[in-house]
Every structure is written in structure tokens, then in C-alpha cells.
Amino acid sequence: xxxLATIAAITAVAGGAIAIWARDSRVVAAGLVLSLIAAIFTSxxxxxxxxxxxxxxxxxxxxxxxxxxxxxxxxxxxxxxxxPLAEAGLAATLFCVGWWxxxxxxxxxxxxxxxxxxxxxxxxxxxxxxxxxxxxGIAATALILGLSLLLDAWTGTAPALQQLxxxxxxxxxxxxxxxxxxxxxxxxxAPAAPEGAAPDAADEPDEPDExxxxxxxxxxxxxxxxxxxxxxxxxxxxAERQRLRSPRP
Amino acid sequence: MTLIAFVxxxxxxxxxxxxxxxxxxPGRVASLAGFAVAFAxxxxxxxxxxxxxxxxxLMAGTYSGFFLACLSGSALLLFLVGLGTGWPGxxxxxxxxxxxxxxxxxxxxxxxxxxxAGALAVTAGSVAxxxxxxADEAAAASGVTTEQTGGRVxxxxxxxxxxxxxxxxxxxxxxxxxxxxxxxxxxxxxxLALGLALAVRSGAVPFHGTxxxxxxxxxxxxxxxxxxxxxxxxxxxxxxxxATTFKIHGGSIDAAVAAVQAVAIATLLLGAVGALLSNELDxxxxxxxxxxxxxxxxxxxxxxxAAGEPARLWLLVxxxxxxxxxxxxxxxxxxxxxxxxxxxxxxxxRTPLLGLALVAITVATLGWPGSSVYxxxxxxxxxxxxxxxxLLTVAAALLMLAxxxxxxxxxxxxxxxxxxxxASEWPQRPHGxxxxxxxxxxxxxxxxxxxxxxxxxxxxxxxxxxxxxAIVEPPKRKRRSRAAAAAEPLPVVSVPVPDGIAxxxxxxxxxxxxxxxxxxxxxxxxxxxxxxxxxxxxxxTLEVSVVVVGAALMTAALAVGSFGAGxxxxxxxxxxxxxxxxxxxxxxxxxxxxxTGPAPSGSPTSEPSESAGLTPSPSPTPLxxxxxxxxxxxxxxxxxxx
Numbered sequence: 001x002x003x004l005a006t007i008a009a010i011t012a013v014a015g016g017a018i019a020i021w022a023r024d025s026r027v028v029a030a031g032l033v034l035s036l037i038a039a040i041f042t043s044x045x046x047x048x049x050x051x052x053x054x055x056x057x058x059x060x061x062x063x064x065x066x067x068x069x070x071x072x073x074x075x076x077x078x079x080x081x082x083x084p085l086a087e088a089g090l091a092a093t094l095f096c097v098g099w100w101x102x103x104x105x106x107x108x109x110x111x112x113x114x115x116x117x118x119x120x121x122x123x124x125x126x127x128x129x130x131x132x133x134x135x136x137g138i139a140a141t142a143l144i145l146g147l148s149l150l151l152d153a154w155t156g157t158a159p160a161l162q163q164l165x166x167x168x169x170x171x172x173x174x175x176x177x178x179x180x181x182x183x184x185x186x187x188x189x190a191p192a193a194p195e196g197a198a199p200d201a202a203d204e205p206d207e208p209d210e211x212x213x214x215x216x217x218x219x220x221x222x223x224x225x226x227x228x229x230x231x232x233x234x235x236x237x238x239a240e241r242q243r244l245r246s247p248r249p
Numbered sequence: 250m251t252l253i254a255f256v257x258x259x260x261x262x263x264x265x266x267x268x269x270x271x272x273x274x275p276g277r278v279a280s281l282a283g284f285a286v287a288f289a290x291x292x293x294x295x296x297x298x299x300x301x302x303x304x305x306x307l308m309a310g311t312y313s314g315f316f317l318a319c320l321s322g323s324a325l326l327l328f329l330v331g332l333g334t335g336w337p338g339x340x341x342x343x344x345x346x347x348x349x350x351x352x353x354x355x356x357x358x359x360x361x362x363x364x365x366a367g368a369l370a371v372t373a374g375s376v377a378x379x380x381x382x383x384a385d386e387a388a389a390a391s392g393v394t395t396e397q398t399g400g401r402v403x404x405x406x407x408x409x410x411x412x413x414x415x416x417x418x419x420x421x422x423x424x425x426x427x428x429x430x431x432x433x434x435x436x437x438x439x440x441l442a443l444g445l446a447l448a449v450r451s452g453a454v455p456f457h458g459t460x461x462x463x464x465x466x467x468x469x470x471x472x473x474x475x476x477x478x479x480x481x482x483x484x485x486x487x488x489x490x491x492a493t494t495f496k497i498h499g500g501s502i503d504a505a506v507a508a509v510q511a512v513a514i515a516t517l518l519l520g521a522v523g524a525l526l527s528n529e530l531d532x533x534x535x536x537x538x539x540x541x542x543x544x545x546x547x548x549x550x551x552x553x554x555a556a557g558e559p560a561r562l563w564l565l566v567x568x569x570x571x572x573x574x575x576x577x578x579x580x581x582x583x584x585x586x587x588x589x590x591x592x593x594x595x596x597x598x599r600t601p602l603l604g605l606a607l608v609a610i611t612v613a614t615l616g617w618p619g620s621s622v623y624x625x626x627x628x629x630x631x632x633x634x635x636x637x638x639x640l641l642t643v644a645a646a647l648l649m650l651a652x653x654x655x656x657x658x659x660x661x662x663x664x665x666x667x668x669x670x671x672a673s674e675w676p677q678r679p680h681g682x683x684x685x686x687x688x689x690x691x692x693x694x695x696x697x698x699x700x701x702x703x704x705x706x707x708x709x710x711x712x713x714x715x716x717x718x719a720i721v722e723p724p725k726r727k728r729r730s731r732a733a734a735a736a737e738p739l740p741v742v743s744v745p746v747p748d749g750i751a752x753x754x755x756x757x758x759x760x761x762x763x764x765x766x767x768x769x770x771x772x773x774x775x776x777x778x779x780x781x782x783x784x785x786x787x788x789x790t791l792e793v794s795v796v797v798v799g800a801a802l803m804t805a806a807l808a809v810g811s812f813g814a815g816x817x818x819x820x821x822x823x824x825x826x827x828x829x830x831x832x833x834x835x836x837x838x839x840x841x842x843x844x845t846g847p848a849p850s851g852s853p854t855s856e857p858s859e860s861a862g863l864t865p866s867p868s869p870t871p872l873x874x875x876x877x878x879x880x881x882x883x884x885x886x887x888x889x890x891x
Contacts, residue, residue: 104428137405144409147417162361
């Protein structure tokens with residue numbers, strides 16, 4: 001009979017993989033929420049009601065933060081760097097490795113949690129090497145979730161305060177991702193410079209990298225809803241790949 | 250209860266400051282009140298105070314309270330300086346949230362809770378990078394710049410790396426029953442991860458680029474949080490148990506320690522060299538901070554209980570002194586609307602108090618042979634490095650003296666145009682002030698004559714710094730710091746003077762006839778106390794300088810062990826207890842994986858007795874936390890069946 005923990009572990013990995021390779025931000029957020037919620041039930045013993053409620057709320061909040069920052073501007077990125085099939089294959093392989101490996105004997109938690117933890121940590125590595133802030137944030141969330149599952153598996157179910165802190169950490173990473181991928185704030189009215197003061201060369205914007213600076217709303221534009229380079233990027237080949245892509249140094 | 254109060258105050262004030270970030274006065278009030286109340290509460294945190302949250306106990310110690318007081322006090326002074334130099338926006342809520350998490354981290358007796366709270370603190374503090382500083386506003390119309398994007402990517406990686414490393418470290422300290430012949434690889438990996446997290450967060454040399462570019466990628470004063478407060482908290486967490494957990498010797502762990510030593514040495518020397526070669530005050534401060542952060546890495550590499558006390562004392566001084574340095578850089582940048590050293594010739598002539606502050610910060614950081622801080626630095630070098638490298642203490646001190654001396658020499662040179670046009674700490678004379686007299690004499694147009702006349706009569710009542718800016722045309726400058734953009738516009742002579750402050754001065758209008766000869770209005774000379782009061786209230790530069798000097802002098806007192814810092818450093822944090830109860834790894838595993846009874850005599854469980862002097866022993870129930878007895882194959886912090 002398939003146990004709940006096993007189903008939850010498979011769901012958590014599937015959600016994490018979807019979040020890693022999906023292109024649309026809403027799908028990414030959905031996968032992330034699915035993974036975060038499913039991870040709660042990978043423990044052999046069902047956690048308390050309060051803990052479950054807390055983690056579900058945290059998962060919803062994390063997903064909301066991602067959608068709030070990315071979805072509102074229809075952000076989509078280039079998705080997985082190694083392709084969805086390779087991503088799925090990697091996740092499945094690591095899950096099997098985690099299922100059959102026995103680094104800790106006796107295991108304090110469940111084998112399913114260990115397998116899910118190893119798989120999530122593994123699939124998070126590749127995006128962490130990239131320069132896409134959105135992907136980096138999702139990967140960081142998956143990494144922390146995977147490590148928390150490994151801790152559960154190796155050292156037993158965490159106490160309530162630890163669950164609270166892990167939930168806070170996951171939400172905080174999602175929040176930081178949301179903030180870091182947001183455009184710069186609209187320029188405020190600069191304080192009046194002293195009369196006769198020379199224009200400040202240091203405050204001049206750095207040479208804008210036209211091919212890379214994207215997703216920035218310009219209040220000076222006629223259409224402030226659109227990003228500066230969005231129209232140009234859409235009209236150019238490979239525009240989709242450029243969106244939300246960070247510049248190369 | 251005080252501990253819970255500290256966490257609650259920081260969290261509440263952080264939320265309020267975040268909610269009120271758009272409306273400046275409420276946000277400032279919430280932030281400053283939060284830091285002030287948190288500082289006051291931290292002063293009352295005493296050894297043995299505890300609180301339980303679920304089945305986890307938070308236990309305060311002398312050092313925990315001292316460190317939290319040092320953090321919140323430094324933040325309070327920094328934000329007071331920020332009132333005058335430009336309010337650093339979202340730094341306050343980020344700092345308050347980080348402090349709340351840090352308080353949990355350094356008082357939790359459960360290692361997993363402590364390390365997770367530490368990761369949460371680092372993550373919360375990263376919000377400070379979100380709004381870039383000088384180039385951001387100007388560049389908002391054209392897009393996020395490459396540097397800003399690079400900074401954000403780097404910060405995201407740092408968050409992931411630090412959180413991952415701390416959770417991995419929890420594995421090492423909880424020590425599950427590994428099913429391998431030796432668990433040394435786990436400890437090597439954990440040691441490397443922990444050293445990497447510390448190095449990356451504190452901006453050690455291979456990763457110093459992000460730290461040095463914070464001037465362009467982060468909000469003002471962000472280095473105080475990202476490079477000082479957070480690495481210091483991480484250092485306490487790492488050092489509390491690294492002495493025993495990593496006290497193993499072998500090929501792999503020795504190689505890992507050598508790598509950390511190399512990074513520390515490079516950071517110690519190249520950080521100071523970077524400060525010596527840099528021309529931007531913010532970069533000089535950043536390089537100085539990351540150079541001195543190398544001592545935390547040295548303490549980690551020492552793997553000795555003897556390194557605990559000097560490391561804890563050094564961390565206190567590090568927090569206070571480097572926060573003072575950030576405040577000093579902001580104050581100088583604000584006073585002269587420039588942070589470029591080439592334009593700051595003679596800065597010390599107009600702001601001598603800031604010169605005094607720089608000297609005090611340097612003395613506090615370096616100390617002198619025999620002083621507490623000097624001995625702490627020397628001890629860390631001696632314990633972490635081979636004997637022939639002991640000269641690094643002197644070399645690092647000389648390099649710091651070199652770049653501080655360069656700053657002081659530049660400050661003593663003849664004044665540059667930017668400095669001459671900048672604000673001054675000196676109260677200006679009511680009549681015949683040199684700049685006003687010169688301007689009046691050189692007036693060639695009616696408007697200039699009116700302005701000069703008004704300036705010469707009203708200067709005694711206005712902010713002295715306003716006059717030169719209003720009369721003398723500021724020279725063209727190539728660069729200007731973010732402090733200039735954030736600073737409030739300096740008042741000009743056309744600002745109406747309140748009746749209660751200044752005697753009525755008739756302001757000429759543009760349509761008025763130019764007086765034949767500039768006549769000075771009859772001023773009723775106030776008394777000395779009243780004039781001092783006016784100078785204090787109207788000279789923002791003096792206010793900022795006095796706060797910076799106060800912070801620097803307190804840092805110097807702290808560095809010599811005053812205020813009980815020396816005694817506090819002798820005790821550890823509660824995390825020491827489970828850490829020292831965790832046995833060191835034993836390469837030849839001869840024990841059965843499943844324990845059947847207490848550990849035999851002579852097993853690693855006897856390790857804690859070696860460090861009894863470092864643990865917060867006065868605690869009445871030191872092992873009342875869920876941490877069980879340190880048997881090798883039991884997960885110490887949890888009940889697996891729950």
C-alpha cells in the first residue's frame with residue numbers, strides 16, 4: 001500500500017520540478033505552492049493541526065509573493081536551462097537515489113522525505129548557477145525546502161518553533177525574490193540642488209545595456225505599463241529569451 | 250521575559266517601519282523608537298533568563314544580552330546619523346527583522362532552531378539590497394543597470410548559500426547515525442560550507458566585489474547591516490560550536506582548514522590594500538570592514554576553545570567600530586556632498602570632530618599592545634595560523650594605519666573647492682564672517698549684493714553651512730555621493746527666519762532698490778548659552794559629527810573592555826551547550842550503530858568538560874532543552890517518533 005508520505009514526496013518533487021522548469025510565472029508559483037504544501041506530509045507522523053495550517057498559509061503567501069511580483073507584469077523567463085525532460089529525468093534519478101541510499105541508519109524520519117529532499121536539492125543546483133534572479137529565487141526556495149526535508153529525515157520531526165522558522169525562511173526567500181526581481185522604484189523628485197551646483201556625473205546612470213535591461217517600468221514613457229525594452233524585444237528574434245534575463249558581465 | 254520583549258519589539262517596530270516606509274516621519278519614529286526600546290531592553294537581559302516557545306527553550310546569557318545591546322545601540326546611533334545624512338529607507342525594517350531573528354538564534358538551546366533563525370536573519374537583512382542607491386533613481390527611467398542586477402543576483406546567491414550552509418551545519422551538530430565507516434567527510438563538507446557562508450556574507454576576498462560595490466547596488470548605510478551586523482551574528486553562531494565539532498585532524502579537514510586560513514590571510518591583507526588604493530569613502534569603509542572580518546574566519550579556522558573569548562570580544566568591537574566607520578563615511582559625504590577623496594582635501598579643517606571620530610575608531614579597532622582588543626586580534630592570529638605568520642597582526646595594523654593616515658593627511662591639506670563650499674562644524678561669527686565678507690566685496694550685480702547683505706546679517710541665525718552654498722558658486726564636480734542626493738537641500742538665505750529664533754531681518758525682494766552701501770541691521774546679540782543652543786539646533790553638521798564622535802568614543806571604551814565587555818566575552822551563548830555536548834567525530838568507528846546504553850567512559854562525551862569555562866554555566870538547567878545526552882547514534886534534538 002502506498003503511504004501518504006510517499007505520495008507527498010513525489011508530489012513535492014513534481015511541484016519543485018515544475019517550478020524549476022516552467023516558463024510562465026503563474027505555473028511556477030503553482031508548482032512552488034504544491035511543493036511546499038506536499039512537503040508537510042512527507043513526515044511519517046502527521047504534524048499538528050496548527051503546524052499544518054501555518055505551513056499551508058506560508059506556502060500560499062510565498063506563492064502569492066511570487067505571483068505578485070512576476071505575474072502582474074506577465075513575467076516569463078526562459079525556463080529550465082537544461083530542458084524540461086532533462087530536469088524531470090534528473091529529479092527522478094535523484095529521487096530514486098534518495099530512496100535507495102541509506103546514509104543514516106536508523107533513519108529518524110521517512111525514506112520518502114529523504115528522497116524528496118535529495119531530489120529537490122539536486123534540481124536546485126543548476127538554476128543557482130545562472131544569472132536569472134527569478135530562477136535563482138525559486139531555486140533557493142527549493143534548496144531550502146529540500147534541506148529541511150533532509151533534516152526531517154535524518155534527525156526527526158522538527159519542533160514547532162523550527163517549523164515556524166522554516167516557514168518564515170521560505171516565505172522570506174520568496175519575498176526577497178519578489179523584491180529583487182522588481183524594477184527600481186519610480187524616481188522621486190530630487191531635492192533641490194544648491195543653485196549653481198554642477199550636474200552630478202556620478203549620479204548619471206551607468207551605461208545602459210540595451211540588450212539586457214528589461215522589465216523596468218519607465219515613468220517617462222508614454223505607456224508606463226510596458227517595460228522599456230519590451231516592445232523592441234518582442235519585435236526581435238529571440239525576444240522571449242531575453243525577457244527577465246539578467247545581463248552578462 | 251526580556252528576551253521575548255526584545256524579539257517582540259524588534260518584530261513590531263520592523264513591521265511598523267515597513268508599513269510606514271512611504272511616509273517618512275512615522276517610519277522614522279517607528280524605527281528609532283524600535284531601536285531605542287530594543288536597546289533599553291537588551292541592557293536588562295541577564296544571565297539565566299529564559300523563555301520557552303513550544304518545546305524549545307530560549308536562554309539568555311551575559312554575552313547574548315551584551316551582543317544584542319551592542320547591535321541595537323549601534324543601529325540606533327547609525328540611524329540617528331541617518332537623520333542628518335539621509336534616511337536609509339528600508340534599512341531600518343530589514344535591520345529590525347534581522348535583529349529579532351538574531352536574538353532567537355543566539356539564545357536558542359536547540360541547534361536546529363538557532364541555525365535556522367540565523368538563516369532567516371540573513372535572508373531578512375538582504376532586503377537592504379533591494380533599493381539601489383545613487384544610480385538607482387537616476388537610472389530608473391532607463392532601466393536597471395548592470396551593476397544593480399549583478400548585485401541582486403549576487404545577493405540572491407548569498408541568501409541561498411548561507412541558508413544552505415547553516416542547514417547543513419545543523420546536520421553536523423545534530424549528528425545523525427551515519428551509516429559509513431567514518432563521518433569525517435560530513436564534517437569537512439560542513440566546515441567548508443560554514444566557512445564559505447561566512448566568507449561570502451562578510452565579503453572575504455574572493456567574494457569582495459559584491460561588498461565593494463554596495464555603494465552602487467544597495468541603499469545607503471547598507472554595509473552596516475550586510476557586512477557588519479549579519480556576519481557578526483553568523484560568526485557567533487559558527488564559533489560557538491566549531492571548536493569542538495571540527496576538532497579533528499586528518500587529510501581532508503586539514504585541507505579545508507588551510508583553505509579557510511588562506512582566505513582569511515588574503516582578506517586581512519588585501520582588504521587593507523583595497524582600502525588604501527580606493528578613492529571612494531564608501532569603498533574604503535567597505536574594504537576596511539571586510540578586512541577586519543577576516544578575524545572571524547581566523548577564529549573559525551582556529552578550532553580551539555581558547556579562540557572563543559577573543560573572538561567574542563572582537564565581534565563586539567567589530568560591530569561598534571565598523572558601524573561607526575559607516576556613520577563616519579556618511580557624515581563626511583553629507584558634509585561635502587562628495588565621497589570622492591580627490592575632492593575632500595582639507596575635510597578635517599572644517600569638520601575636526603569627524604577627524605577625532607576617525608582617530609577614535611582606528612584606536613578602537615587596533616588597540617595597542619596590552620589592550621584587550623589588540624590581544625584579542627593577536628590571539629586569533631596566533632591560534633589560527635602557524636607561528637611564522639604571527640606577524641600578520643602587525644602587518645594588518647600597519648596597513649590600517651596607512652589608509653587611515655592617508656585619510657587624515659588628505660584632511661589636513663589645504664581645502665578644496667568642494668570642502669570650502671561644504672558644511673562646517675564651526676559656528677560662524679555673526680558679523681564679518683570671512684565667506685560673507687568676501688562675497689559682499691565681490692558682488693557685482695544687484696542680486697548678488699542683496700544676497701550677500703542678507704547673508705552677512707542673517708548668517709548668525711541661520712545654519713552656517715547654508716551661507717557659503719548660497720553665495721559662493723559651488724565648483725563643478727565630477728562625482729557626487731549618494732549622500733548628496735539623499736541629503737536634504739541645504740537652506741539658503743531666502744528661508745524665512747522664525748521670529749522666535751532670530752531678530753527680524755528685513756528680507757529684500759527682487760524689486761527693491763539695491764542699497765547704496767550694505768548696512769548691517771541692528772542685531773541683539775544673544776548670550777553665549779543661547780548662541781550655543783542655536784548653533785546646536787541649526788548646525789546639522791555639528792549634530793551629526795557629535796553623534797559620530799560619541800559613537801566612536803564609546804567604541805574605544807568598549808575596545809578596552811569597559812562596560813563589562815571583557816567579562817561578557819568570557820561567557821558563551823546557549824548554543825555552546827548542545828555544541829559542546831556533541832562529540833567530536835571519531836574516525837575509526839568501532840561502536841555499533843544502535844546504542845544500547847550510555848556512552849562508555851572515555852568516549853567523546855567527556856569533551857564538554859574541557860570547555861567548561863566558556864559555557865554559560867550559571868544557567869540553572871543547562872540541559873533542560875530537548876537536547877538529549879550526547880550519544881553518538883541518537884539525534885539529539887528531536888524525538889523521532891513525534
